[in-house]
Amino acid sequence: xxxxxxxxxxxxxxxxxxVELCPFNAITYDGxxxxxxxxxxxxxxxxxxxxxAVTFEEESVIVCNxxxxxxxxxxxxxxxxxxxxxxxxxxxxxKELAAVTGHPVLVVLIGSKIKDAAEQLLHYGVDRxxxxxxxxxxxxxxxxxxxxxTDFIEKIKPSSILVGATSLGRSLAPKVAAxxxxxxxxxxxxxxxxxxxxxxxxxxxxxxxxxxxxxxxxTRPQFCTVRYKIFSAPEKCAPSGxxxxxxxxxxxxxxxxxxxxxxxxxxxxxISDAEIIVAVGRGLKTKEDxxxxxxxxxxxxxxxxxxxxxxEAGWFDAKRQIGLSGRTVKPKLIxxxxxxxxxxxxxxxxxxxxxIAVNIDKDAPIFKFAHVGFIGDLYxxxxxxxxxxxxxxxx
Numbered sequence: 001x002x003x004x005x006x007x008x009x010x011x012x013x014x015x016x017x018x019v020e021l022c023p024f025n026a027i028t029y030d031g032x033x034x035x036x037x038x039x040x041x042x043x044x045x046x047x048x049x050x051x052x053a054v055t056f057e058e059e060s061v062i063v064c065n066x067x068x069x070x071x072x073x074x075x076x077x078x079x080x081x082x083x084x085x086x087x088x089x090x091x092x093x094x095k096e097l098a099a100v101t102g103h104p105v106l107v108v109l110i111g112s113k114i115k116d117a118a119e120q121l122l123h124y125g126v127d128r129x130x131x132x133x134x135x136x137x138x139x140x141x142x143x144x145x146x147x148x149x150t151d152f153i154e155k156i157k158p159s160s161i162l163v164g165a166t167s168l169g170r171s172l173a174p175k176v177a178a179x180x181x182x183x184x185x186x187x188x189x190x191x192x193x194x195x196x197x198x199x200x201x202x203x204x205x206x207x208x209x210x211x212x213x214x215x216x217x218x219t220r221p222q223f224c225t226v227r228y229k230i231f232s233a234p235e236k237c238a239p240s241g242x243x244x245x246x247x248x249x250x251x252x253x254x255x256x257x258x259x260x261x262x263x264x265x266x267x268x269x270x271i272s273d274a275e276i277i278v279a280v281g282r283g284l285k286t287k288e289d290x291x292x293x294x295x296x297x298x299x300x301x302x303x304x305x306x307x308x309x310x311x312e313a314g315w316f317d318a319k320r321q322i323g324l325s326g327r328t329v330k331p332k333l334i335x336x337x338x339x340x341x342x343x344x345x346x347x348x349x350x351x352x353x354x355x356i357a358v359n360i361d362k363d364a365p366i367f368k369f370a371h372v373g374f375i376g377d378l379y380x381x382x383x384x385x386x387x388x389x390x391x392x393x394x395x
Contacts, residue, residue: 003046004055005033014050021045061218066159066197069220072098073106073158074126075149077168081117086164088233090226091124094162095234097193103159104128108152110145112138115243122239129241130156134248139262140168142175143255149176151252158221160199162191165225177223185214185224187324189347199224204324204347228272229330230351269303270327271320276302277331279322279349280310283338283359283378287315292382293337299389305329307345323348337378341366358382 010018015029022045026038035045035054045054072094077084087107094105104127109118111133118129132148149172153161163173165187177184189211190202198215199222205212216222271277278297284290290304297304306316308323322329324344334352339345341357341364349355350369357370358378367373374381 002057002059003035003039003041003043004057005035006053006055007032009050009053014053018045018049018053021048063218064220066220069157069159069197071104071106071127071156071158071160072193073108073152073156073161073221075161075163075169075172076107076109076117076121076129077164077166078109078111078114078117081111081114083117083120084164084166084228085233086166086169086226086228088124089228089231090162090164091121091126092234093191093226093231094160095125097160097191097199100193100195101159101197103197106130106156106158108132108149110137110148112136118243119239122241122243123236124234125237125240127241129243130246131243132246132248132252134253136248136253139259141255141257141259142171143257144253145172146175146179147252147254148246148248150179152246153180153221155246159197160193160222161224163223163225165227169225173223173225180221182219182221182223183214183216188224188226189230191224191226198222204343209343227328229328268319271303271305271322272327272329274303274305274329275332276300277305277322277329277334277349277352278302279305279307279334279336279339281307281336281339281345282309283340284310287313289379290315292379295386296335296337296382299386300333300335302333302335307339307342336366336370337382339366340364341369 010033015033018033019027019029024038024040026036028034028036043056046056074087074090074094076087098105107121107126107129109129109131112135114133118131121129130152136144163169174184185201185203188201188203192200198217201214201224202211278293280293293304305320305322308321308325310316311318311321321327322345324347326348328348330351332353334349335356337358346369355370356372357366358374358381359366360377362375
């Protein structure tokens with residue numbers, strides 16, 4: 001789509017008229033007419049310029065045959081044969097999406113000695129697991145993994161593809177999406193399927209102030225990443241699907257990276273896996289007052305977490321931050337102390353089973369989605385709560 005200049009129809013007089021017509025000074029002439037980046041596509045040169053000197057041509061939209069693309073696919077991330085929990089959550093969502101169109105639920109699994117992991121996936125109601133099993137896939141090296149993933153897409157043609165927004169998924173998904181000329185929507189918080197197989201990918205935009213709905217109706221596959229703890233994993237069931245072993249060629253294993261040594265990091269506390277969380281916000285007056293929140297967390301066997309301002313203040317490590325720029329959590333219980341409840345924070349914890357909020361401001365946004373709210377001073381409420389917990393331990 002754009003403006004086409006027909007130089008053969010432009011003489012000095014026509015050029016001067018076109019230069020004068022342009023309200024954005026985007027047209028220049030030095031023996032040859034040019035339209036620069038200042039052009040706003042107002043089409044004044046087309047409408048009022050010399051006839052046929054400049055024309056506007058629409059770009060033809062190439063629409064793919066959607067019938068050739070079937071299935072909602074999940075990239076199952078594994079480490080040492082253990083499936084990452086986010087992949088099981090995506091399988092649960094894929095089953096919901098596929099039910100709308102009657103498409104199968106597909107899984108692509110890449111690794112070494114992972115037949116047991118493939119069989120495990122069948123217990124979650126998937127229809128087919130496409131297995132790329134080779135010793136060269138033992139460690140994650142992006143080029144071979146991308147080659148295998150691309151091979152799966154080109155041969156199987158899934159309509160939609162869901163990838164976990166882990167460190168591995170965020171590295172792999174953009175590379176594969178670029179190879180197959182697909183768009184990629186990152187960090188989706190909701191997914192909906194239309195009956196015509198268009199996937200509605202919903203994610204926060206502009207700092208969480210709006211929820212953007214992204215649809216790619218003319219191309220396939222539809223690619224998105226989803227954070228851990230956004231959806232729920234399905235219940236285990238009797239296996240009914242099948243495992244399909246995919247051919248692994250020498251070309252597929254080629255790459256410019258060689259793994260010389262793998263060093264495992266010590267296990268770190270991840271608040272995403274916590275079942276009980278005590279989260280603190282700017283309602284806490286000083287860093288020393290964290291002792292109060294720590295006592296509550298210890299009494300409940302909870303993990304301590306925070307909002308972004310407390311990370312920026314240096315009170316917490318970023319790994320304990322909840323929100324769009326932090327971790328997404330889905331505990332059985334979260335107690336928010338002095339947390340206002342901004343959109344960014346809410347996006348990271350609003351799917352929790354039970355949310356209890358303590359805030360002195362009765363109009364704090366967190367009360368809109370909290371299941372239980374205490375309007376009052378946390379310095380009075382938390383000691384009282386601790387006393388009741390201690391009394392309960394001795395009953």
